[in-house]
Amino acid sequence: MSKNKDTFINMVVSLFVITIISGFSLGYVNELTVGPIAKGKIERKVVALKMVLPEFDNNPVEEVIMLKSASAKDSVEVYPAFKNGEFVGAAVIGSTEKGFSGLVKIMVGFKPDGTIQNIEVLEQKETPGLGTKMKDESFIAQFRDKNPSTFNVKPTKDQGNVDALTGATISTRAFGDAVQMAYDEFMLNNSSIIALKN
Amino acid sequence: MSQPIIISASPHVHSSKTSKKVMYDVVIALVPAFLVSLYVFGFSALLLTAVAVISCILFEFLIQKYLLKTEVTVADGSALITGILLAFNLPAGLPIWMIVVGSLVAIGVAKMSFGGLGFNIFNPALVGRVFLLVSFPVQMTMWPLPDGITGATTLGIIKEGLMFGNTMTDISAQLPSNMDMFLGITAGSIGEMSALALLLGGVYLLIRKVITWHIPVTILATMAVMTGVFWVVNPESYASPLIHILSGGAILGAFFMATDMVTSPMTRKGMIIFAIGIAVITVVIRLFGAYPEGVSFAIIIMNAFVPLINKYFKPRRFGAKIKSKIV
Amino acid sequence: MAESVNQTQNFLKGIVKENPIFVMLLGMCPTLGVTSSAFNGLGMGVATMFVLIMSNIVVSLVKSQIPSKVRIPAFIIIIASFVTIVEMILEAFVPFLYEQLGIFIPLIVVNCIILGRAESFASKNNALSSLIDGLGMGLGFTLALTILGATREILGNGSVFGFKFVPADANTFILFILPPGAFIALAYLTVLFNKSTTKTT
Numbered sequence: 001m002s003k004n005k006d007t008f009i010n011m012v013v014s015l016f017v018i019t020i021i022s023g024f025s026l027g028y029v030n031e032l033t034v035g036p037i038a039k040g041k042i043e044r045k046v047v048a049l050k051m052v053l054p055e056f057d058n059n060p061v062e063e064v065i066m067l068k069s070a071s072a073k074d075s076v077e078v079y080p081a082f083k084n085g086e087f088v089g090a091a092v093i094g095s096t097e098k099g100f101s102g103l104v105k106i107m108v109g110f111k112p113d114g115t116i117q118n119i120e121v122l123e124q125k126e127t128p129g130l131g132t133k134m135k136d137e138s139f140i141a142q143f144r145d146k147n148p149s150t151f152n153v154k155p156t157k158d159q160g161n162v163d164a165l166t167g168a169t170i171s172t173r174a175f176g177d178a179v180q181m182a183y184d185e186f187m188l189n190n191s192s193i194i195a196l197k198n
Numbered sequence: 199m200s201q202p203i204i205i206s207a208s209p210h211v212h213s214s215k216t217s218k219k220v221m222y223d224v225v226i227a228l229v230p231a232f233l234v235s236l237y238v239f240g241f242s243a244l245l246l247t248a249v250a251v252i253s254c255i256l257f258e259f260l261i262q263k264y265l266l267k268t269e270v271t272v273a274d275g276s277a278l279i280t281g282i283l284l285a286f287n288l289p290a291g292l293p294i295w296m297i298v299v300g301s302l303v304a305i306g307v308a309k310m311s312f313g314g315l316g317f318n319i320f321n322p323a324l325v326g327r328v329f330l331l332v333s334f335p336v337q338m339t340m341w342p343l344p345d346g347i348t349g350a351t352t353l354g355i356i357k358e359g360l361m362f363g364n365t366m367t368d369i370s371a372q373l374p375s376n377m378d379m380f381l382g383i384t385a386g387s388i389g390e391m392s393a394l395a396l397l398l399g400g401v402y403l404l405i406r407k408v409i410t411w412h413i414p415v416t417i418l419a420t421m422a423v424m425t426g427v428f429w430v431v432n433p434e435s436y437a438s439p440l441i442h443i444l445s446g447g448a449i450l451g452a453f454f455m456a457t458d459m460v461t462s463p464m465t466r467k468g469m470i471i472f473a474i475g476i477a478v479i480t481v482v483i484r485l486f487g488a489y490p491e492g493v494s495f496a497i498i499i500m501n502a503f504v505p506l507i508n509k510y511f512k513p514r515r516f517g518a519k520i521k522s523k524i525v
Numbered sequence: 526m527a528e529s530v531n532q533t534q535n536f537l538k539g540i541v542k543e544n545p546i547f548v549m550l551l552g553m554c555p556t557l558g559v560t561s562s563a564f565n566g567l568g569m570g571v572a573t574m575f576v577l578i579m580s581n582i583v584v585s586l587v588k589s590q591i592p593s594k595v596r597i598p599a600f601i602i603i604i605a606s607f608v609t610i611v612e613m614i615l616e617a618f619v620p621f622l623y624e625q626l627g628i629f630i631p632l633i634v635v636n637c638i639i640l641g642r643a644e645s646f647a648s649k650n651n652a653l654s655s656l657i658d659g660l661g662m663g664l665g666f667t668l669a670l671t672i673l674g675a676t677r678e679i680l681g682n683g684s685v686f687g688f689k690f691v692p693a694d695a696n697t698f699i700l701f702i703l704p705p706g707a708f709i710a711l712a713y714l715t716v717l718f719n720k721s722t723t724k725t726t
Contacts, residue, residue, distance in 0.1 A: 004589065004591060004592045011592045011594060011595045014590055014591050014592060014599060015599060015602075018587075018603065022602055022603065022605075025606060026609055029609075029610045029613050029614070035617075037613070040620045041620075100488060101488055127335060130335050130336065166336050169358070296696075329698075329700055332699060332703060332705070333697075333698045333699045334696055334699070335699070
């Protein structure tokens with residue numbers, strides 16, 4: 001094994017060569033993957049939107065509306081859905097800080113009259129085995145085809161219509177809060193969302 | 199030189215005090231609290247305690263005899279105490295298989311894996327309890343009330359109320375009175391019900407010199423001072439020190455769990471630091487954490503510091519020079 | 526190390542005798558952090574194995590060109606480049622796994638196994654031996670992580686590789702999919718592993 005000597009110039013050259021080679025190869029791989037990464041991100045959003053919205057043929061991701069809202073820190077994202085130029089509903093990102101461990105973020109799909117089409121949980125840090133059950137089909141099914149104007153999204157403990165998750169009243173309340181917030185934003189801006197298309 | 203040299207750990211003091219006797223003193227001290235739980239919960243408290251005790255002893259026996267193939271030492275009473283303390287930290291009506299799992303974790307994981315009595319770092323009963331609490335949060339927080347319905351503990355009611363912006367004045371209507379908490383008519387684990395019964399047992403242990411006052415008194419005093427400061431500053435958002443001390447596992451933990459000889463420091467100075475740590479962590483969990491109660495977590499966390507505390511606060515060696523006043 | 530290494534033994538040592546997880550206890554951070562399910566353990570294992578093999582090969586090829594005083598920074602650059610490549614490829618083509626593994630992918634850079642193998646094996650052996658060493662160590666690592674992940678998933682969630690074998694509302698030991706469960710499971714698996722391997726050899 002004839003090792004390169006520890007001279008200053010040797011060290012500089014060898015490190016320089018290694019960094020150059022790794023820099024170029026990283027650049028090359030980045031070229032290859034940058035497209036699929038961006039595409040994948042949009043696709044995942046579209047998949048989530050398809051889960052919560054009625055059938056649509058526009059691209060809600062591109063037409064996203066950022067609403068300034070009094071009830072949330074950031075602006076609220078609204079994804080409007082159209083089919084054959086007709087407004088079929090919108091997905092609203094509802095969130096609350098009142099979860100058992102803070103942020104609960106959900107995507108609620110509404111039909112034009114405010115009836116809930118479906119809900120997807122985007123982010124939550126609730127207790128495993130308790131609050132995390134808010135993702136379960138049996139819990140979310142309670143909200144489907146219900147209109148928050150007649151269906152109180154609070155748990156039954158607070159005179160609402162939602163059967164609370166066992167041992168996770170706080171998570172259930174937070175979930176209800178997030179749904180209510182999404183609903184309020186949707187109803188408040190209903191007309192302006194529809195008007196947007198034309 | 200044919201005689202074998204007996205090597206044992208310090209202190210090399212001869213007394214009739216054996217670990218067996220100490221263990222049975224602890225059992226006697228736990229009797230009043232057990233009677234209260236029998237009175238309040240009846241058969242289910244008896245069943246819970248019996249299952250926990252029998253499975254703890256059985257697991258210790260099986261592990262020593264068949265897995266480790268060492269001398270069987272179940273007669274020293276330590277598994278009995280682990281069983282009782284584990285049961286005392288569980289809600290009445292917990293499914294039997296969960297009690298058995300808790301006992302297996304307490305004896306198998308927390309005690310035998312570390313080398314048995316004297317080598318365990320963490321209090322076995324508490325490890326079993328925390329394992330169950332984290333694994334089965336639903337069943338472990340269903341507290342049967344004396345009248346048969348399930349309800350939240352005092353601390354649970356406070357935590358949930360405060361999280362939804364209620365003030366202590368709103369919440370206090372739902373809370374049991376301080377007298378009820380003192381006597382033991384509240385929701386909670388079967389052994390933490392009655393402050394009075396636990397104090398009786400604690401005093402017995404003090405008189406019998408099984409424990410010294412340092413750990414329990416420091417824990418309760420530090421908790422009182424800390425919660426008192428918050429309470430004085432903002433009585434609407436923080437419960438009074440009296441509620442904090444009488445509710446939950448504060449007294450049970452201070453007298454019976456934190457004082458466990460194996461998992462607490464050797465010197466008095468060390469004990470006081472250990473106790474302050476427990477109190478501070480408990481209060482922080484209760485006031486700012488996700489769980490309403492934090493005594494068991496606090497004791498386990500401080501258990502981990504015991505070797506370190508012992509290293510810095512060594513007992514004075516006999517004959518060593520006294521530099522300053524004796525602690 | 527001049528004479529030819531017995532390649533079978535070279536390969537097997539990473540799996541059994543010098544298993545990086547159960548015997549050498551290296552790379553504990555991803556081991557404890559990502560193994561909440563069998564699939565995550567497998568994914569992390571494969572990602573690490575790729576980096577390990579590639580860095581072993583490259584290090585053994587360039588070993589004589591690098592002055593020994595700067596060998597550690599040189600190795601780190603090589604390793605970090607492969608990790609970044611893995612990260613980009615995962616994000617582009619396996620986004621699900623990318624999200625699950627999260628911060629632990631970039632952390633492969635500081636996994637002691639990889640630098641350890643580069644320093645103690647690849648920098649002294651030829652490319653073929655280094656490749657086989659990386660393969661063996663990588664497989665040992667992957668195997669350990671998958672077993673640990675599967676154990677935690679079975680106990681904590683009642684499923685293996687996402688296939689649930691208990692009713693949805695059954696009580697499982699949730700503790701095992703939380704961080705403390707990782708420590709407990711790893712400890713007992715290490716005992717079992719060492720018990721069974723010392724008996725056979």
